[in-house]
Amino acid sequence: MTPRRTKRTGASFCRRTRREFLWQAGGGFTSVALASMLSQDGFLASQAVAADGTSAFENPLAVKPPHFAPKAKSVIFLFMYGGPSHVDTFDYKPKLFELDGQTIPVKTKGRGGSRNEGRVVGPKWKFKQYGQSGQWISDLFPHLATCADDIAFLKSMTADSPIHGSAMLQMNSGKILSGSPALGSWLNYGLGTVNQNLPGFVVMLDPSGGPISGAKNWSSGYMPATYQGTTMRSKGAPIIDLKPPRGVSRVMQRELLDALMAQNNRHLAGRVDNSDLAARVASYELAYQMQEHAPEAADLGQESPETIRSYGIDDPRTEDFGRRCLLARRLVQRGVRFIQMYSGGSHNDKNWDAHGDLVMNHNLHAGATDQPIAALLKDLKRQGLLDETLVIWGGEFGRQPVAEYANGTGRDHNSYGFTMWAAGGGIRGGVSVGATDELGSAAVERPLHVKHLHATILHLMGLNPNSLSYFYGGLDQKLVGVEPIEPIREII
């Protein structure tokens, strides 16, 4: 009847697979029920074979067809945690330079509450126009400036909260309330992952620590844990518990797993109708393969010295973010669906939260990330991956044009207007959408909400943001909420 209905019939209900429907509906994962459900998918047959250890593991992350042909296959979300100042980075406001030091009426709301006037802090970096498109970029990003024509700027972003905790949750899960699945969870739920040997949703943290609220930012919320983010490191064992303990060689672990499988198969005989048992046997094989594939994926030693240098891995200032950017590219090559990297961690000036000394703070964080990000965009392009890799840059909000305190250059939070950018993966480069007022204090032209960004990401990945839903608590939950939301067409 309607396209929507067609989508819902067949193997999925509210975009849930039959397995998930049963999890939801059935007092947990009722194995017996599954036997019947899955046998119709041919799942049972393959699982029964999987007990021999040679067949592939089929799990809820198996690839699912998108709603329509996608532009992008993977997303790299560069999360500038703490909130970078848009008027010092990409949102050029000549007027602000003039007003530097003057107290003017302007409505703001941040950590320090709501105010009606403030002392303007003029932008601390010069702006120039770059590329054929002539996009304005400040001196904080000399490397990134060379990619201006690949980037689409969203200069009228808004969020519902100027407070880190709830704003982070919103940028990551669409809701300022705690407890909903993250964007990466939605993508893996909607699309599955093409590489079963690696997690489909990877999070790479800043060495200074995680963001506030920690794992809540990559939680799968009310969805199964299958869809939650896995933290991955660019040094040492890349994934938690990946490395066998000392004294356990790979050959020995193989033998242990063979012994495990032998005994499990004896147990399985007489219980063959329970596909969970076979699935669990197969999951050990996948774990065994991950132990081989994940370190290989994380092995930057396979990269050329030029590549290493281009990412700034030879420079202590850019080494860490450079390693993570390079790892991100390697993960994209291997089919990882969603990768999120945090620039900045912990609290205060360990991230972009420049309440005190703006110059020191932004020089530090832009300095650590500018070259690696530019290298990532160019590297992706060179490898022909940029077209299918959507790169998103931004924080949970921006910063105010005025000072937070009587002295100094620090700026308070600003969720009324800020800038994010996107590149690759079906994005039209060299454009800019929306605008803030002449002070950069609030979005005035084509205001965009976090929901629009999420809708755009889902859309480019081949999912309809208004029909990707998950039934929970009596409702069809959606990443973008109840009201239909359009993707940002101007940049697609």
Add this chain to the structure above:
Amino acid sequence: MHSRHTRLSFYLLLPLGCVLLGFVAPTLAPAADDAPDFSRHIKPILVKRCFSCHGPDKAEGGLRLNDQKSAHGELDSGEVAVRPGKPEESALIARVLSREEGERMPPEGEPLKPEEVALLKSWIAHGGKWELHWAFRPRGKPSPPAVSRTGWVRNPIDAFILARLEKAGLAPAPPAGKVALIRRATQNLTGLPPSPGEVREFLNDQSENAYEKVVDRLLKSPHYGEHWARHWLDVVRFAETNSYERDGPKPNAWKYRDYVIRSLNDDKPYDQFVREQLAGDELPKPTVDSITATGYYRLGVWDDEPADPLLARYDELDGILTTTAQAFLGLTINCARCHDHKIDPIPQTDYYRMLAFFRGLRSYGTRADQTSCNQTEISPPALQTAYQQVERRERSLDKSMREVEQRGIVKMSAEEQRKTETRERQQVLKEKLQAYLDETEWKQYEVLRAERETVRRQRSQLAPREMVLSVTRCIAQPSPTHIMLRGNPHVPGAEVGPGFPQLFDSAPVEISQPAAGAKTSGRRIVLADWITSPDNRLTARVIVNRLWQHQFGRGIVRSPNNFGQIGVPPTHPQLLDWLAENLVQGGWRLKRFHKQLMMSAAYRMSSQGNDAGLKNDPANDLFWRFNMRRLSAEEIRDAIHFVSGRLNAKMYGPGIYPDISPEVLAGQSRPGEGWGKSSLEEQARRSVYIHVKRSLITPILANFDFPETDSSCEARFATTQPSQALGMLNGAFAQREAAFFAERLAREAGEDRAARVDRALQLALCREPGQVDIDWGVGLIESLIQKHQLDEKQALTQFCLIVLNLNEFLYLD
């Protein structure tokens, strides 16, 4: 918002649900001689195929099929669409069967399927009534049906199960073996495996009531309360922190957890348990227990720095209402926060009427004051009096001292005076005061000071005050409650008072004006009384379903938080009502009820499949066999401690902190913050005692599907994923406990490898291993020693690790 498109898509949802349910549960269609259920079988057909022309929006030919009066009445054409008892005289049937183009209904699309027409006919033959959804109807009092195989029936539960099986031509599975049965009973009641001694005793007990003795013993075990408390904690979204940026602790949240454990172990009647949580402070005689129970209201997430304080306040109330409605009533009233419920007959008014019951509650706190609205002192009255006396004395002494001090201060230099207004006051007084006082004044001051010191010492000798997480400082005269337009608290609409959902036709709520000086509005006790009234249509059904769910592996209603029309219909509606009635008649006592479930033949069936069952009822809708299940996250962790010999049975008290690796802690903005350190012995306590920090769930629990902490969890997932395998093979916890397990074997089973393997498998699998199992274990140990140069201890440890990874260890038959 309420565009045609939106509405249409919601209508579409219904039939689809049924298509799927048909798929899940092919046996759910009524047997030939049973009346079809209107909401389950008939309404979906009408909604899907008829409503677009004959429904709430349009009434072509004068017919509305959402309205019994219209359908039973005379239409514009003079016909009657539905003539009760007479399908052959009903135009509805004639029209759907018509072969004439233009005559046949529906005019578009495929004609109705023969089985759909048969359902309609049978429904009309049985009266053709527009009946309320089954769960919204008063409970019936069904009698156990007659069955032919009477020998199988041990109690009335079996009659309900067997009657359906016989109708479907299926036989119940044979009884489970004794090992499977004691393991099932012990895990299901206590969350722990039986010890080898307990298994042996049961196997050796040939008496008629051997099993009954086991059940009785288990129901007396304090571990019963620990295990079943966790089921309840899932439903009420128990956690001990607030989430958001600081994820700060909720002081004394563990006392609520202990309250639940104690209540279950004491076999507190369920209605009392509910009343205490909802209105423990409004009971005629509040007790420490009942005040602690109101910690229920303080368990949710709470943003200490909300971007929109008014919205945050309503979100907080929504959390309470959503949880209360789902936990106690199985109703998704939350769907009506912004608009009328799309599926169930719950208008938006109902949401705000229900919300009004909670309007006397204060918010959890403010960023500056995070205790005064959620902590109640419950120290013994004598101690409270002692503290009050000491405090009164302190205040009076402080006042006298300040008077004397002031006499000196006014004579001091301006600079010194200023300093006395700062933190340096004590310093200045110590150095200078004597110089500015005369001798009498100084003596007087010294006496006061000495006395003050004595009082301070008295105070330090008093036992510590005891506080509980609870509601407190409630508002006796709450401000009015308004319907919020589209759920937006900034757009208040009409005012409403407290009231129950209209679909229940309850008597209007009457709440007397609180007496002068009343501490609370008295609204919540009215709500609690209504919920726990024996004839509440949902309460008893909802709780017996939860008890059944955790005993049989799935609820009779598979959506335990949602008994509404979008939930999953019961597979055994008669049984559900019988159980509900039985619980109420039994004084809401849960232990007696558990015993009844467990003594049934249905509970004692094997989980073995057979061809007929697998073919005809693969989803086991009819309970022709017992459902296998994987242990829950806590059960896995506890069982590991149980077999490694380290399980610490200490009960109650503040939460414990299992070691969490630095790699996991690195995800926090301040690694390690809010996570304490417990000794190895404390860490080996049962998992229900682990501190629940919303942003830092203990990895082994998270890996095995610990529920999301921020909203009610009706049923856990049981996922299978490689991160579980990695954790169980390589994780520090599994490795450590495997080593303890190996030490235990060496200690208890001597030097002989076969004896060690034998002991290991008895502990982990609760059964006597066969020769093939012993050979398997010994072979593995030998190979590790010979091929991989491990010493005896290392090899035994690796063997133990593999035992902890066996499917048989994690799954119950």
